[in-house]
Amino acid sequence: GAVVSQHPSRVICKSGTSVKIECRSLDFQATTMFWYRQFPKKSLMLMATSNEGSKATYEQGVEKDKFLINHASLTLSTLTVTSAHPEDSSFYICSASPGGGNQPQHFGDGTRLSIL
């Protein structure tokens, strides 16, 4: 089945650090990937849509300069949290669909980001 891998699974770093999270589709190509944020005991909120070879589309209220997205290949999208602060601490999850218009989305196992 389709597998989406996220790395790292957990990051703990100091305030002001920039953190990069990778999302890879392991056995399929994905022209589009999605990045979600999830707070404890809450639902998944879409942050942005990552498009291979073009700019990401951000949801209202999400700072594009804060959350940099790069989708340089058909199997990799990265989310960089720039100058992270404690309020950026959260669970970040990506998803991708094998495409073809009829395939479900598969999610990575998430990245737990803790900013001290």
Place this chain on the structure above:
Amino acid sequence: GENVEQHPSTLSVQEGDSAVIKCTYSDSASNYFPWYKQELGKGPQLIIDIRSNVGEKKDQRIAVTLNKTAKHFSLHITETQPEDSAVYFCAASRGSARQLTFGSGTQLTVLP
């Protein structure tokens, strides 16, 4: 935009009993409705999905029903087992490869 409401937020059942989780959606153009199971510290895992041209779909102990007219869909789990305990999310979108709008989640606890 789409708005998905999910009920109940918590559900406790005895092992062997059935569990039902309900969702409503607002966008009449939504045509794809997946259900995900999320265990602690993990990403959501697809358990079943349904498209708007189908009213019901079943996969072993799991079934989903869709009422397009009323804009609601439900997840049914029969013969529940302790390993079914998790958070369940419904979602809606205008296509399986399109962005998903999630419900608020249901914490299901199956008591042994």
